[in-house]
Amino acid sequence: MQSLSVRWISRAAAVLVAFLLLAPLLARAQLSIEITGAGANRIPIAIVPFPGEAALPPGITSIVRADLERSGLFRGLEVPPLIPQPTEASNVDYAEWRSRLADALVLGSVATRPDGRYEVRFRLFDVVKQTPLGGVAYTLAKDQVRATAHRIADYIYEKLTGEKGVFSTRIAYVVKRGNRYELQIADADGADEETALASLEPIISPAWSPDGKRLAYVSFENKKPVVYVHSLLDGKRHVVANFKGSNSAPAWSPDGTKLAVSLSRDGGSQIYLINPDGSGVRRLTYTSAIDTEPFFSPDGKYIYFTSDRGGSPQIYRMPASGGDAQRITFDGSYNVSPRVSPDGKSLAYISRNSEGKFQVALLDLTTGQVQILTDSDRDESPSFAPNGRMILYATVINGRGVLSAVSSDGRVRQRLTVNAGDVREPAWGPFIQ
Amino acid sequence: MRAIMIAALLAVLAACASAPTQEQAPAGVEDRSPGQPGAQTQGIGGSQVTGVDLTGQKGGAAASRSALTDPSNILSKRSIYYDFDQYDIKDEYRPLIEAHAAYLRDHPDAKVLIQGNTDERGSREYNVALGQRRADGVKKLLLLLGAKEDQVEAVSLGEEKPKAQGTTEEAYAQNRRCDILYKGEY
Numbered sequence: 165m166q167s168l169s170v171r172w173i174s175r176a177a178a179v180l181v182a183f184l185l186l187a188p189l190l191a192r193a194q195l196s197i198e199i200t201g202a203g204a205n206r207i208p209i210a211i212v213p214f215p216g217e218a219a220l221p222p223g224i225t226s227i228v229r230a231d232l233e234r235s236g237l238f239r240g241l242e243v244p245p246l247i248p249q250p251t252e253a254s255n256v257d258y259a260e261w262r263s264r265l266a267d268a269l270v271l272g273s274v275a276t277r278p279d280g281r282y283e284v285r286f287r288l289f290d291v292v293k294q295t296p297l298g299g300v301a302y303t304l305a306k307d308q309v310r311a312t313a314h315r316i317a318d319y320i321y322e323k324l325t326g327e328k329g330v331f332s333t334r335i336a337y338v339v340k341r342g343n344r345y346e347l348q349i350a351d352a353d354g355a356d357e358e359t360a361l362a363s364l365e366p367i368i369s370p371a372w373s374p375d376g377k378r379l380a381y382v383s384f385e386n387k388k389p390v391v392y393v394h395s396l397l398d399g400k401r402h403v404v405a406n407f408k409g410s411n412s413a414p415a416w417s418p419d420g421t422k423l424a425v426s427l428s429r430d431g432g433s434q435i436y437l438i439n440p441d442g443s444g445v446r447r448l449t450y451t452s453a454i455d456t457e458p459f460f461s462p463d464g465k466y467i468y469f470t471s472d473r474g475g476s477p478q479i480y481r482m483p484a485s486g487g488d489a490q491r492i493t494f495d496g497s498y499n500v501s502p503r504v505s506p507d508g509k510s511l512a513y514i515s516r517n518s519e520g521k522f523q524v525a526l527l528d529l530t531t532g533q534v535q536i537l538t539d540s541d542r543d544e545s546p547s548f549a550p551n552g553r554m555i556l557y558a559t560v561i562n563g564r565g566v567l568s569a570v571s572s573d574g575r576v577r578q579r580l581t582v583n584a585g586d587v588r589e590p591a592w593g594p595f596i597q
Numbered sequence: 598m599r600a601i602m603i604a605a606l607l608a609v610l611a612a613c614a615s616a617p618t619q620e621q622a623p624a625g626v627e628d629r630s631p632g633q634p635g636a637q638t639q640g641i642g643g644s645q646v647t648g649v650d651l652t653g654q655k656g657g658a659a660a661s662r663s664a665l666t667d668p669s670n671i672l673s674k675r676s677i678y679y680d681f682d683q684y685d686i687k688d689e690y691r692p693l694i695e696a697h698a699a700y701l702r703d704h705p706d707a708k709v710l711i712q713g714n715t716d717e718r719g720s721r722e723y724n725v726a727l728g729q730r731r732a733d734g735v736k737k738l739l740l741l742l743g744a745k746e747d748q749v750e751a752v753s754l755g756e757e758k759p760k761a762q763g764t765t766e767e768a769y770a771q772n773r774r775c776d777i778l779y780k781g782e783y
Contacts (some may be wrong), residue, residue, distance in 0.1 A: 236703055334708055368721050382725075387710075387783055389725055407662035410729045410753040413722045426726060428751070432733060433726035456726040500720040514720060522719060544720060563764075567747035589721070 174360055191216060196354065206239040210266040210291075214284065215249045216274035220309045224274065224284060227313035229329040231353060232320060235553070237577030238314065252287040258294040268324055272299075272316075273482035281305055284312055288320055297323045308380050330398055330549045334593040335556065336360075336370040336379055337567060341585040347381060352549075352592070354580050360394060361401075371414050371543075372593045378440070379591075380404065380414035380423055391425055393440050402529065406443045413431045415467075417484070419441045424448070424458035424467055435469055460484065461504050468492065468502040468511065479513055495534055501545060504529075505552045512537075512546040512555050512571065524557050526572060537574045546590045553577075558588040664700070665779055671696040677735060679773040681716070684730040684740065691733055692737060697777055698742030700751070708780040709744075711735045711751040714758065717767035730752030731775050 208230065208470035211225045232238035241264060250256075251273040261269050265269045272286030287299030289422035301317060304312045311328035311332065316421045330352055339346045361367060365384040370380060389412045405411035409428030416423055417530045423440055426433045433456045435449045449455040453473035460467055461484075470483050470491070476497040482489040483583030494498035498516035505512065508529070515525040515534075527534050542560040549569075551558065554576070561579070565586030569578040581587065665672045675692040686694070701707055713728030713735075732751035740748050761771035 285719045318630075368725075368755075368757065384754065388712075389755070408750055409733075410725055412753075426722070427732065428726075428729045428753070433729050453728055454723070454726040457720065457722045470720070470726075477720075498719065500723045514600055516719070520718075542718075 180188070196581050196583075198581075206237055207267050208239050208241055208265055209268040209270065209320070209324075210241045210243050210261060210264060211270040212246065212250055212272075214272040214286070215251055216276075217284075218286075220274060220275065220282060220306065224272070224309065224313045224316065225270075226351075227310060228270070228317045231314060231317035231329075234353065234578060235321065235329075236571060236578075237321075239326060252285050252299055256289055257298075258289075258291055261289075261291045268297075268320070270320060275287070277303065287314055288323055294498075310351065314351065314353075327553065328551045328595065329559050330551050330553070330592075330595070330597045333550060334376070334596075335547075336372065336585055336591045337558075337565075337592065338367050338370070338589040339566070339585045340366075340589050341379070347379070347394075347595075349379075352564065360396060360399065363372075368589050369413055370589060370591045370593055371416055373440075374418055374420045374594055376596065378596045380416065380440070382412050382414065386534070391423070393423075402442070404440060405436075405438055405445075413456050413458060415460060415462050418462055418464045424460065424469075426456035435467065448482070449489075457501055457583050459502050459504060462506055462508045468504060470500045470502065474543075479511070492529075498522075503546050503548055504551055505548050505556075505563055505572070507552055512548060512572075514543055514546065524555060524570060526555075526574075526597050533573060537570045537572070540568070543568075545589050545591075547590050548572075550595045551590050554592075556590045557593050558590055599712050628730045639737070672700055675732075675776075677775045678770065679731060679775075681718075681769070681773065682727070684734050686734055691738075693706065694738050698739045698744050701739060701744035705745065707749070708748050708761075709739075709750075710748065710778045710780075711739075711750065712758075712776045712778065712783075713753045714760070714772055714776070715756045715773045716772045717756045717759060718769070719756075719763075721757070725753045725755035728755045729774075735756055735775050735777070 171490040180283045185296065209230050215226050217223050217225060229240040231242050235243040236273050250271050252271045254271060256269065269289040269291050270286055272284065275283045277283055281303055283301060285301040287295040290297050302312050317331040319331030333352045334349050335352055336347065336349050339348055343364055345363045345369060346359045347357050347361040347367050348357045358381065363383060363385050368380065368382045370379050370381040377396055378406040379396065380391060381394065382389045382391055389410045390403060391405040391411045391414050392401045393404050393554065404423060405425050405427060407427055407429035411425060411427055413426040414423045422437050425436055425438055427436050433450060433454050434447060434560040435455045435458050437446045437448060438444060451473050453471050454521050455469055455471045458467045465484055466481050467484050468479055470477050471480050478491055479499050479502045481492050495516065496515050499513055501514045503512045504558060511527040511529055513525055514520050514522050522543050522548050523540065524543050525534055526537055538561045544558045546555050546557040554569045554571050556567060559566060559568050565588045567580040567587050567590045664670050667673055671693055674693045676687060701709065711732040713732030715724040715728045728750065732753055736749045736751040740746060759772045761768035
């Protein structure tokens with residue numbers, strides 16, 4: 165165990181050094197991910213390079229391994245060159261892989277098809293139980309290498325952990341460079357980023373529609389906050405809420421038919437429901453306090469939100485159709501930005517402690533127990549991965565905005581940075597359907 | 598009830614107004630700049646605004662300068678500053694708001710945008726709401742003092758458009774602010 169953790173640290177250090185060396189050379193704003201913590205019991209997995217994958221740079225197995233290791237739940241084993249190179253069709257010598265300390269084994273191959281496309285086949289084996297766990301064959305074009313690798317990683321992750329993987333999902337975030345704001349979408353590993361919107365005025369609060377096809381967000385391009393819905397496929401967008409005053413904090417209902425927003429059109433920031441096309445505005449809260457940051461429970465029955473009706477900003481919950489609100493947070497004088505976990509059992513939010521540090525907190529909604537998950541001091545905008553395993557959030561390191569992720573048990577940590585820019589306002593997208 | 602409140606408010610304002618005007622301008626208020634971009638455009642339409650000026654100033658030393666941008670006129674003061682997490686208007690800013698209310702009352706065609714701002718600490722969305730609370734407070738007072746609803750819009754920029762960069766208390770104090778912008782200045 166000692167040697168494993170030493171290796172882990174040196175590996176993380178190597179990644180960091182590589183990043184520092186490369187950072188000035190990278191012209192694009194790609195997110196770089198640094199793993200700063202890992203789970204206690206990582207599954208040792210041997211992923212044998214697929215014969216033929218050299219035709220598909222940067223290679224399938226390297227991406228699969230990086231995905232699995234980034235989750236903090238797996239440890240990729242170094243596999244020496246094997247002759248002959250085994251494929252998914254080979255007979256597996258379980259005893260030999262056991263002696264290499266592998267609990268799981270992945271074998272595969274890449275073949276070129278007559279139509280110029282490629283076929284990737286792989287199988288997964290449980291080395292301890294000496295049993296095959298399944299496999300898949302994918303047909304892909306050369307520009308689908310990463311997507312295919314993420315799917316393989318999702319398959320392996322689900323078979324070995326029992327929960328769905330999120331390697332094929334995407335994240336949205338805002339990069340600020342100089343006076344320019346860019347709303348970007350990237351793979352969950354930070355690769356293949358695309359800019360959905362660039363503006364000289366701030367963009368905040370991106371929120372994914374449940375089908376992953378649209379983003380709601382707040383743009384200040386009209387010198388005040390206005391809520392838009394943006395279709396990612398065709399880049400078209402429309403105004404959802406541009407009433408007198410401020411229009412902000414969009415959140416989708418789980419069925420995608422409604423947005424909850426905070427509007428000040430009737431005086432004071434209050435919570436309203438509105439259809440994604442901007443019709444059917446309906447007021448939900450009637451207070452003289454601040455009511456903002458609505459967030460639906462996954463069953464759609466409740467809306468969690470931030471309110472200072474009790475004298476300090478705290479998190480409350482009300483029926484999704486409005487009505488009596490119940491206070492949810494009690495510790496501390498500043499608890500904001502509620503996000504319910506996908507299973508509905510816990511609530512991530514930002515809590516300011518007695519030293520003035522803003523940190524990611526996790527409240528168990530059944531027991532009422534609160535756990536502070538981070539040790540940073542400027543955390544904002546938490547966002548659950550769709551499987552609930554990780555929480556992505558924005559923080560500030562050395563004066564610069566970065567994205568970080570922490571597992572909901574607090575053990576696994578990642579940091580995502582963009583060269584020459586501040587990153588903020590992350591939102592983790594839904595499972596790809 | 599409302600009449601009593603207004604009467605009480607006017608009494609307070611009258612008391613404040615008797616204080617020397619420079620007292621309501623602590624360091625930091627005077628180097629305001631939101632007036633400047635607007636000042637450029639106003640230079641073009643200067644003669645128009647000067648006409649308006651004479652009424653508002655009762656024959657003061659307006660010359661070609663607009664009352665709204667003349668540094669010696671309280672109307673050129675456009676910013677109200679706040680304590681951390683607070684949105685109540687300090688007494689020192691009441692004469693400023695009273696002057697703008699009077700101007701709006703006397704100029705029914707004039708329109709203002711109140712932009713509320715916060716420092717960068719805490720949630721961006723909560724800060725949008727907090728900035729809105731600050732701007733709504735200024736709007737409410739302007740309306741109480743005679744401005745009309747359709748002359749005033751209160752919006753929030755939250756923590757998104759800091760005037761001062763940095764993470765010092767000094768910078769934060771500069772950013773906890775409402776600005777009053779006249780049509781043409783935003």
